[in-house]
Amino acid sequence: MTEVTFAKSFLSVLDSRPVKLSPDHVEDPKSYAARGAYILPKMPKTMSKRKSTSVAPGQERSLTVAVKSLRNPPLDIKITSQTLNTSVLDIKTSVSKDTGIPVDKMKLLHKKKPIPDSKVLKDLAGESETSIEFSVMVMGGAAAIKTPAQTDVAQGQSGEEALGTNEFWDDLKGFLLQRIRDEKKAAEVADTFQAAWKAKS
Known part of the structure; x- marks a missing residue:
């Protein structure tokens, strides 16, 4: 393509574009084309007002x-x-x-x-x-649920001293009675334990 043909094609393209009007151009209102009123389309949902929160500016909710x-x-x-x-x-x-x-x-x-x-x-x-x-x-x-480990240590006698008291054997009878639910059987088992312990010591 030569420079002349390029210039001709460029000018023809410019001629085909609409003429730009100057900022001070005035057109006769009588020559305006009739146009219908433009109505804005309705929104699908009505706009609701934003609820004001009681949070002060800069403070997080x-x-x-x-x-x-x-x-x-x-x-x-x-x-x-x-x-x-x-x-x-x-x-x-x-x-x-x-x-x-x-x-x-x-x-x-x-x-x-x-x-x-x-x-x-x-x-x-x-x-x-x-x-x-x-x-x-x-x-x-x-x-x-984890039950917290008991840190309280039982106070009082321990070991040989506890086994030599009547309170220990009465407690044992009470425990066995709760489990066995027969007073006679519980007493027999407690006596067997006590006799075995005395024979061992």
């Missing part, structure tokens, strides 16, 4: 978390002032401190659906909600 369980063991725990970035794992840890249930034996459910530990309250609570409720499912039930 906090939630009250309720953890409930109707099964064994029954639970009804409320944890107040939890931020929106509090994770489900943090909630489980708080419940574990109060109840002694291990975190790995606990499953939290929101609206009857299990929630992973990585979720935060922001993902689960609505904008206007001030509280959120979880139901807890304990794997293994009451058997999963």
Whole structure:
């Protein structure tokens, strides 16, 4: 393509484009084409006003978390002032401190659906909600609860001294009576234990 043919094609393209009007151009209103009124389309949903929250500017909204369980063991725990970035794992840890249930034996459910530990309250609570409720499912039930080890040591006599007292043998008779539920048999077994101990010593 020569320069002349290129120039001709370029000018023809420019001629085909609409003429730009100058900023001070005035058109006669009588020559306007008739146009119908333009009506804006209706929105599918009416716009609702945003509910104002009582949180001060710069302050983060906090939630009250309720953890409930109707099964064994029954639970009804409320944890107040939890931020929106509090994770489900943090909630489980708080419940574990109060109840002694291990975190790995606990499953939290929101609206009857299990929630992973990585979720935060922001993902689960609505904008206007001030509280959120979880139901807890304990794997293994009451058997999963760790009973704190007893640190109190029994005071008083021990060893040979305890076995030489009548109180020890009376306690043994009482224990055997609870188990056997026959006073005569319990006394016989207790006497057998006492006789065997005396024969050994």
